Amino acid sequence: MIQFQYIRASTQKTAIETTAKDATAMFIAGGTNLVDLMKRGITTPQKLVDINNLPLKNIDASTGRIRIGALALNSAVAENKLVLDRQPLLAQALNAGASAQLRNMATVGGNMMQRTRCPYFYDTAMPCNKREPGSGCGALEGFNRMHAIFGFSDKCIAVNPSDMNVALVALDATVHIAGPKGNRTVPFINFHRLPGDLPQKDNNLEKGELITAVEIADNPFNKHVHYLKIRDRASYAFALVSVAAALHLDGNTIKGVRLAMGGVAHKPWRLTEAEKALVGKTVSEGTFRQAAEIAMQGAKGFKYNSFKLKMGPNAIVEALKTAAGIV
Amino acid sequence: MGKELFNPGEKDALDRVDGRQKVTGAAKYSAEYQLPNLAYGVLVSSSIAKGTIKSIDTKAAERAPGVVGVISHVNSIKVPGFADNEHPTEPPTGGRPLRAFYDNRVYFNGQPVAIVVADTLERAQYGASLVKVAYVKEQHTTDFNANTGKAVLPAQAKKNPKSSLNDYDRGQPDGYKTAPVKIEAEYHHPSEMHNPMELQSITAVWEADDKLTVYDKVQGTKPTQRAFATEWKIPVENVKVISKFVGGAFGNGLHNWPHETAAIIAAKQLKRPVKVAITREQMFTMVGYRPQTHQKIGIGATPDGKLVGITHESVGQTSTYEEFTESVLQQTRMMYTSPNLSTRYRLLPLDVSTPIWMRGPGEATGAFALESAMDELAHVLNIDPIEFRLKNYTEKDPDNNLPWSTKYLKECYQMGAERIGWNKRRMQPGTLKEGDWLVGYGMGVGTFGAHRGGATVRAKLHADGRLVMQCAVTDIGPGTGTAMVQIASTTLGIEPSQIVFELGHSDYPMFGNQGGSSTVNSVGSAVQAACNSLKQKLKDLASAKNASLTTADPKNISIKNGQLTITDNSLNVALADFFKQNNLQEMEVTEESKPGQEANKYSKYSFSVHFAEVHVHPKTGQVRVKKVVTGADAGTIISWKTAANQMIGGVTGGIGMALQEDAFMDHRFGRYVTKDFAEYHVPVHADVPHIDVFFVDKPDYIVDPIGTKGLGEIAIIGVAPAIANAIFNATGKRIRELPITADKLI
Numbered sequence A: 001m002i003q004f005q006y007i008r009a010s011t012q013k014t015a016i017e018t019t020a021k022d023a024t025a026m027f028i029a030g031g032t033n034l035v036d037l038m039k040r041g042i043t044t045p046q047k048l049v050d051i052n053n054l055p056l057k058n059i060d061a062s063t064g065r066i067r068i069g070a071l072a073l074n075s076a077v078a079e080n081k082l083v084l085d086r087q088p089l090l091a092q093a094l095n096a097g098a099s100a101q102l103r104n105m106a107t108v109g110g111n112m113m114q115r116t117r118c119p120y121f122y123d124t125a126m127p128c129n130k131r132e133p134g135s136g137c138g139a140l141e142g143f144n145r146m147h148a149i150f151g152f153s154d155k156c157i158a159v160n161p162s163d164m165n166v167a168l169v170a171l172d173a174t175v176h177i178a179g180p181k182g183n184r185t186v187p188f189i190n191f192h193r194l195p196g197d198l199p200q201k202d203n204n205l206e207k208g209e210l211i212t213a214v215e216i217a218d219n220p221f222n223k224h225v226h227y228l229k230i231r232d233r234a235s236y237a238f239a240l241v242s243v244a245a246a247l248h249l250d251g252n253t254i255k256g257v258r259l260a261m262g263g264v265a266h267k268p269w270r271l272t273e274a275e276k277a278l279v280g281k282t283v284s285e286g287t288f289r290q291a292a293e294i295a296m297q298g299a300k301g302f303k304y305n306s307f308k309l310k311m312g313p314n315a316i317v318e319a320l321k322t323a324a325g326i327v
Numbered sequence B: 001m002g003k004e005l006f007n008p009g010e011k012d013a014l015d016r017v018d019g020r021q022k023v024t025g026a027a028k029y030s031a032e033y034q035l036p037n038l039a040y041g042v043l044v045s046s047s048i049a050k051g052t053i054k055s056i057d058t059k060a061a062e063r064a065p066g067v068v069g070v071i072s073h074v075n076s077i078k079v080p081g082f083a084d085n086e087h088p089t090e091p092p093t094g095g096r097p098l099r100a101f102y103d104n105r106v107y108f109n110g111q112p113v114a115i116v117v118a119d120t121l122e123r124a125q126y127g128a129s130l131v132k133v134a135y136v137k138e139q140h141t142t143d144f145n146a147n148t149g150k151a152v153l154p155a156q157a158k159k160n161p162k163s164s165l166n167d168y169d170r171g172q173p174d175g176y177k178t179a180p181v182k183i184e185a186e187y188h189h190p191s192e193m194h195n196p197m198e199l200q201s202i203t204a205v206w207e208a209d210d211k212l213t214v215y216d217k218v219q220g221t222k223p224t225q226r227a228f229a230t231e232w233k234i235p236v237e238n239v240k241v242i243s244k245f246v247g248g249a250f251g252n253g254l255h256n257w258p259h260e261t262a263a264i265i266a267a268k269q270l271k272r273p274v275k276v277a278i279t280r281e282q283m284f285t286m287v288g289y290r291p292q293t294h295q296k297i298g299i300g301a302t303p304d305g306k307l308v309g310i311t312h313e314s315v316g317q318t319s320t321y322e323e324f325t326e327s328v329l330q331q332t333r334m335m336y337t338s339p340n341l342s343t344r345y346r347l348l349p350l351d352v353s354t355p356i357w358m359r360g361p362g363e364a365t366g367a368f369a370l371e372s373a374m375d376e377l378a379h380v381l382n383i384d385p386i387e388f389r390l391k392n393y394t395e396k397d398p399d400n401n402l403p404w405s406t407k408y409l410k411e412c413y414q415m416g417a418e419r420i421g422w423n424k425r426r427m428q429p430g431t432l433k434e435g436d437w438l439v440g441y442g443m444g445v446g447t448f449g450a451h452r453g454g455a456t457v458r459a460k461l462h463a464d465g466r467l468v469m470q471c472a473v474t475d476i477g478p479g480t481g482t483a484m485v486q487i488a489s490t491t492l493g494i495e496p497s498q499i500v501f502e503l504g505h506s507d508y509p510m511f512g513n514q515g516g517s518s519t520v521n522s523v524g525s526a527v528q529a530a531c532n533s534l535k536q537k538l539k540d541l542a543s544a545k546n547a548s549l550t551t552a553d554p555k556n557i558s559i560k561n562g563q564l565t566i567t568d569n570s571l572n573v574a575l576a577d578f579f580k581q582n583n584l585q586e587m588e589v590t591e592e593s594k595p596g597q598e599a600n601k602y603s604k605y606s607f608s609v610h611f612a613e614v615h616v617h618p619k620t621g622q623v624r625v626k627k628v629v630t631g632a633d634a635g636t637i638i639s640w641k642t643a644a645n646q647m648i649g650g651v652t653g654g655i656g657m658a659l660q661e662d663a664f665m666d667h668r669f670g671r672y673v674t675k676d677f678a679e680y681h682v683p684v685h686a687d688v689p690h691i692d693v694f695f696v697d698k699p700d701y702i703v704d705p706i707g708t709k710g711l712g713e714i715a716i717i718g719v720a721p722a723i724a725n726a727i728f729n730a731t732g733k734r735i736r737e738l739p740i741t742a743d744k745l746i
């Protein structure tokens, strides 16, 4: 680890200013991702701006929405009563991530910003365009078991590893951002990027911008939800494929649906076309299967991950079945 | 038969004697000795798989804060043993172990090429990140699957016609082909990396120019002492090896590795103690692993289930500089009656680091293929897998025609089948369901030679009734001290709390490596001998004063609460008084115990049977191991808690082997990609169900006088096939390539 300066910011303003004007400065929240990356020499900030003292931990519900502060801990969000009542899908997704210890340190903002787990990104002796633009993509013709089947480019086939993000994109969350140029909001679905020619850029946050909160508008998706995560062991592993499914049912009729996948793309992958195909239909395995096939259109596998082309739709069906209570 | 575990009323359910030290952090491991002037070493490792080092730029590292030295082949002091190849490790591998910083050759990706030493660990790490190595690359060969055809008979076999690694035929070669019912199948498992909780570490101190002390994570203090004495050409007694606690070793401490010599070089060159603890990632290339292996089995039987023949071929990987062999095929030779039997063992040297023994070395590999194939054939024959095994049960060893010392495998089958509920198993796969999940049952058998070596124990009886014993043996996790205290307590009557067993120091009396499930057999017998010798001495003293005691049977001597009693002659005296009467401060004996010739007339093995119930989701491929029943015929069970602990640990390792562990190498670089715990999966709690352990607990006095046969290895041998067989029973899918991950089941 290279030597660095450490500052504990006491106001949002100083945190943003310090980070905006210094090219080598970065925010640190729970540190569960950043410190690992620093230890491996993948990320090399010379100044760390600790934001943990900022008043961004609250989870509150006002006029028709839940607002979750960017520093709320993953564990605190997952066990929060408002979240469990109104957005249980989010709680399920959070609990599917990492371990209890990590969830006790990890923050919502940090989780959104966590970097890919591609092994080529992690090994500085290997090529990776995300870590070292121009060095090549190691995974393209290498070990790509964990990699994307949607939205990749020839520069990068890495996936966003977060579980929480999959629920937040399904739930149409909004990201609140404060920056050197003022405040702005971004729909969650536009927060993360596809790799294109700039795989080093995971998302659309600008230098010095601070995530302050995510908001989820109240919705009818609080009864029939399921987050299904398929992984190489029962717990404490990143998703091979995951599905966030939420149904708004009227009897057996689907009035509304939210569907997203994880482990398949550089960003949490919303399945809008499949959602459309489901609205108005009657709950059944066959209907879910049709929607899953629509969802998989355009998917393409690589040497070691083409199983996702089959596991993906199966997972969609199973997640929807569980959400609908027909297992 | 068998006993329930952890029954608090059970006399033998002794707690670990060092349990409190371990869980409170008081136990000191090799990287925890804070010596004055200690420096920290961090290894720089190669990023190519084959070639030479053109240059090493160490300038920036040398200038970095706190760095006291950077050592590589360029400036390393000469290790005296290197030049004339005196660089042994024990037990030996073929070929020559890698010599740290000897020359500019790179043999594998991840090879240590330099060490940066600094006054703190962090500064050493930073310094190491600044070392720039330039290479001249050569074309490497690391792809095992692409090259299995080039595998060869090991040189060790060629040299020694008696070696069991040679081609072996019983009856007609490939006789299985003549069987009316036969199958042929190929099995594969990837390399499995040694990843005990404690990272490999050493603290090296040169007390004088020719006097070395190492606090080292090893499985044998004496073998390590000899190895370093030879390596540095100094008298054996000038080397002290201290290994008081070992946080799991599983075989990787049976070899001395370059990081150890690197620390010793650095300590000598920089004239201060140096500590090296390798990183988790370095564990993948620096301390050995279970080699990936490709096996072929042809197996045939008569329609009513009598085996006609088995042919079992194995190709394992090794490095180019060292030849590591293991006994993959032994279980096949002795487990079942088969008139025709052929085995072929081959090795493929690649540009990789040397594999090493890993729990159930060879046997766990071989059993995966053999026990899977038995299950496959039983299915084709439409015979219950247990019945099939019983039909081919061996009453003597078909490999050498010797009688078994003891064998209670039938009892294991019966006890295990009852406990798992084998009657729920359906013959037809894929027909038992729980909700959407498919349910299956499977079993697998394990065996391992019951070995015993020589061991010496010193025992000192104090006037207050305390007993202190010493032996150079290490405890790599199974609870050696606990078992030895139990044996001494049983032999002498002294309460366990009054007994101390000191281990892990090369100054103590002789024992070799803890390995091969032989420690309790060997050291336990020496403990018993030492305790018996104390009894004899006590009796001799007592009868010198009181002639009526001359006929006393030493068996009837015991010491309890500081009282010495001889029951048949009703002597009952405070030990302190007895010592005073005899002008004794304490009584000390040293006893060696070793196997006699008699044992050679028998074939000696431990046996285990593992049963698994698994649930498989047919659509998502998820596997949940719901229950495991594991049982052993391991002779007398000395220490029930630690013995059960061994079985639970072995089964957990077996679950990892069956379902998760996969060291994947990118052959373009000859470099592992799954080399941390995020990518290289081992079971977490959620993967491990209740493990129901049982023991036959019948003594085998042919193996040793305490009746034990050994337990550590058989705990894992046969677990992976039990799970693979259960998955087949659940799904009808036969997965012959480990690990069985979800993608293989959809």
Ligand SMILES: Cc1cc2nc3c(=O)[nH]c(=O)nc-3n(C[C@H](O)[C@H](O)[C@H](O)COP(=O)(O)OP(=O)(O)OC[C@H]3O[C@@H](n4cnc5c(N)ncnc54)[C@H](O)[C@@H]3O)c2cc1C
Binding pocket: A026, A027, A028, A029, A030, A031, A032, A033, A034, A035, A036, A051, A070, A071, A074, A096, A097, A098, A099, A102, A105, A106, A107, A108, A109, A110, A111, A112, A113, A114, A161, A162, A163, A164, A209, A210, A211, A212, A236, A237, A238, A239, B678
């Ligand atoms: C072993 C392991 C297993 C894991 N398994 C999973 C898993 O299964 N599923 C899963 O979803 N996650 C998993 N994780 C990842 C974990 O969720 C993230 O590490 C965590 O959420 C990051 O949060 P943090 O607060 O610690 O972020 P930090 O490490 O502090 O920061 C991460 C990044 O976010 C930036 N940042 C932090 N807060 C803000 C903010 N408010 N505004 C702008 N930028 C900010 C930092 O500058 C940094 O770049 C795992 C992690 C580990 C170590």
